[in-house]
Amino acid sequence: MDRLSLLFGLPYTDTVVVAGALVLGVTSGVLGSFAVLRGRSLVGDAIAHSTLPGVCVAFLVLGTKEVAGLLAGAAVAGLVAALLMVAVERSRLRPDTAIGVVLSGFFSLGIVLLTHITAGGNAQQAGLESFLFGQAAGLLERDVAVMAAVGAVGVAAVVVLRRALAATLFDRAYAAAIGLSTRAMEIAVTAFLVAAVVIGVRLVGAILMVAMLAVPTVTARQLADRFPHVLVLAGVVGAVVGVTGALLATRGQLPTGPVVVLVGVAVALLAVVLAPGRGVLSRRLRLARRRRTARRATALQDPATADPRTRRRLVSAGLLTTDGALTPAGRAERAAVAEHLALWRAWLDHGPQIRLRDAREPDLLNLVGTLDPEALAELRERAGLDGGGR
Structure with a gap:
């Protein structure tokens, strides 16, 4: 002591x-x-x-x-x-x-x-x-x-x-x-x-x-x-x-x-x-990011419906021209969003039938990044995307 x-x-x-x-x-x-x-x-x-x-x-x-x-x-x-x-x-x-x-x-x-x-x-x-x-x-x-x-x-x-x-x-x-x-x-x-x-x-x-x-x-x-x-x-x-x-x-x-x-x-x-990940502030920031992502995806599908703030962000990111037309990068991202939506709908319809390597459920916001290659190929096939290939 x-x-x-x-x-x-x-x-x-x-x-x-x-x-x-x-x-x-x-x-x-x-x-x-x-x-x-x-x-x-x-x-x-x-x-x-x-x-x-x-x-x-x-x-x-x-x-x-x-x-x-x-x-x-x-x-x-x-x-x-x-x-x-x-x-x-x-x-x-x-x-x-x-x-x-x-x-x-x-x-x-x-x-x-x-x-x-x-x-x-x-x-x-x-x-x-x-x-x-x-x-x-x-x-x-x-x-x-x-x-x-x-x-x-x-x-x-x-x-x-x-x-x-x-x-x-x-x-x-x-x-x-x-x-x-x-x-x-x-x-x-x-x-x-x-x-x-x-x-x-x-x-x-x-x-x-x-x-x-x-x-x-x-x-x-x-x-x-x-x-x-x-x-x-x-x-x-x-x-x-x-x-x-x-x-x-x-x-x-x-x-x-x-x-x-x-x-x-x-x-x-x-x-x-x-606390990172679980804290109130972290969760609010994550929710805000998801809302911005959803508004961005909706605006890419139909730029005419975008609100002024989202339009400015798309222009700043090089996805949209000042006159409201999609740039090549914007068209590529719109295709990626459409692919994600197709995979998401296919997972909701056929997810239980997809063979997974383990029992972990994939992240529905990132199916491409969290599914193993075989499961992703099967899901793409069920979604009718390129016959299952990239």
């Missing part, structure tokens, strides 16, 4: 907070990915709120605020809450109903127990409410060591089980067909979620923990398509968010948990808006 203090140029206590935020970011990013990708991120919220009665019961049993014991109580309560959610769902109630029932019930029990402990006058109880709102300033080096140990076990389990987990996550029927125990994989995912929550409640609190589960995966999913890449990126994003938020909080003398969450939300929003 002394080396980290020198690296960040921070006092020892602030370095402990930054290290804890780093551990939380990596762990919640990797372990929370499974819940987010399955559309079950609110289960993590329910589990986070359910840890409060577990912490209180552990304190009543132990009589002390030993971190390992309190986290064990939080883990047991989280697992019980997860099992209750599954039981409620199997009673034919909707999943959101199960989450609401368990979340409100356990959280209310935790508030009652916390009030009882506070009223009991036990001097050891001071600081238990930090599991509700988070209190990073109270972290000790041994607390970070416990968090790191739990997180390391969880991440190692993900590495070992990644293929089975991916199969269960994306295709349960296939996973069951090849002999995987989908029930065991579901239990493993739930255990990962509980582990991530247990690590984070001390730093950001039960109320804000769901953000740390969701934000890294949301950001990573905007930047990557393959599941292994999403897992790695989620861990990296979580680490960056955790460390950046902790540093900003320590410099500005602000509460660490909320600042970390605000940094994460800002990063996620930037990814949603600016």
